[in-house]
Amino acid sequence: MANKALETSLLDKAIIFATKAHAGTERRGKGFPYIIHPLEAVEIVATITSDQEVLSAAALHDTVEDTDVTIEQIRAEFGERIASLVDTESDRFEAGRSEEESWRDRKQAAIDRLAAAGRDAKTVAMGDKLSNMRAIARDYARQGDKLWDMFHAPGGKADHEWHYRGLAESLNELKDTFAYKEFAALIEQVFGAK
16 A cells, blocks of 8 residues: 655755755764764654654754754745744853853753744654664663763763753643654663652
8 A cells, every 4th residue: 555645845855955954974883874864853743743844854963053054044945833843942152151051051041942932842842752762772771881981971871871861841832743652761771760
């Protein structure tokens, strides 16, 4: 039986755009192409919504943060709604401060932004954060506490626990979804019961 036809031209365009933006880059410490992470984020978001703009934002969520793409380029190519969703999910780096120095401030700002965001922005974030948490759980099972050395968080595992528990609280509106339940379970698996 053939698959049901869907209108996916916007999502297709976003996936191609993100693939080109991330071309030639590796997912930190993973040994595979970076684009695998945004595609996993899209798959996770698809368990929550079929909205093509939200799915497209999931595909594009790291283009502004991790490539030379600007939010203005996203706006020009994909419109204001997708640009806004991508912008809400993007870290804000500060000139003159290293990633380590600014880590906690950036992560607190992201937690606060997501807590105040609408459900669509939280859905995009859930795709990203669950993909990240899946990778952390897999890598932690293999590497143990050596895992935390590859990140920019100065406080190691304790900082990551603070960050992910804060994200879970800010994304609590999605607690009825399978994605959120998996996210919460992985936090408990890696960091222990609260």
